[in-house]
Amino acid sequence: MEKNNKAVVVFSGGQDSTTCLFWALEKYDKVEAVTFDYNQRHHEEIEVAKEIAYDLNVKHHVLDMSLLSQLAPNALTREDIEVKDGEEGELPSTFVPGRNLLFLSFATILAKQISAKHIITGVCETDFSGYPDCRDMFVKSLNVSLNLSMDDQFVIHTPLMWLDKAETWELADQLRAFDYVRKNTLTCYNGIRGEGCGECPACNLRQKGLHTYLQKRGEVNS
Ligand SMILES: [Zn+2]
Numbered sequence: 001m002e003k004n005n006k007a008v009v010v011f012s013g014g015q016d017s018t019t020c021l022f023w024a025l026e027k028y029d030k031v032e033a034v035t036f037d038y039n040q041r042h043h044e045e046i047e048v049a050k051e052i053a054y055d056l057n058v059k060h061h062v063l064d065m066s067l068l069s070q071l072a073p074n075a076l077t078r079e080d081i082e083v084k085d086g087e088e089g090e091l092p093s094t095f096v097p098g099r100n101l102l103f104l105s106f107a108t109i110l111a112k113q114i115s116a117k118h119i120i121t122g123v124c125e126t127d128f129s130g131y132p133d134c135r136d137m138f139v140k141s142l143n144v145s146l147n148l149s150m151d152d153q154f155v156i157h158t159p160l161m162w163l164d165k166a167e168t169w170e171l172a173d174q175l176r177a178f179d180y181v182r183k184n185t186l187t188c189y190n191g192i193r194g195e196g197c198g199e200c201p202a203c204n205l206r207q208k209g210l211h212t213y214l215q216k217r218g219e220v221n222s
Pocket residue numbers: 187188189190191196197198199200201202203
């Protein structure tokens with residue numbers, strides 16, 4: 001892959017954004033990561049993100065976004081709201097309205113400050129859990145607005161947009177990051193690193209994808 005320029009990765013310490021971080025490190029000369037602290041249910045997320053950035057020798061910015069939980073209490077920011085998938089036609093309890101709108105906007109403002117042109121986010125339409133701001137159309141539209149707002153030419157990259165979870169594992173493998181991602185990232189809503197609790201919706205999705213990919217590699221039987 002061609003090496004050029006500087007990039008900012010929106011980074012949570014989870015499987016997807018860690019895979020994006022490895023992706024960016026292949027592609028760009030300089031990579032920095034940004035994590036948003038919005039009183040996540042598990043502060044562990046921030047610690048995991050810090051450790052991974054340190055491991056990969058990436059400069060790490062943690063921005064305070066606690067106003068998000070003030071505006072929009074939900075299952076990711078409040079212990080007393082249960083994590084569950086949305087019923088038919090409604091959004092899941094983990095939906096934080098405007099989260100990606102804010103995260104991508106702040107990541108781009110940071111990019112402006114550090115003279116980076118590329119912003120990378122792990123959002124994805126394929127395992128679409130009903131989050132409208134994970135859609136390709138939204139990201140493209142926001143990219144145009146951000147460029148207009150700062151009179152600049154940022155490019156928002158979404159390397160996982162059309163991949164399912166198994167294909168995201170495959171990408172990590174291609175980037176020689178499979179074992180690292182499997183062992184060190186935190187996806188679980190119950191704050192357990194690596195294989196996770198095995199029971200929450202995030203763990204289910206991650207394990208299903210992992211199983212499918214391991215089958216493809218011929219390591220497990222169906
Ligand atoms: Zn879990």
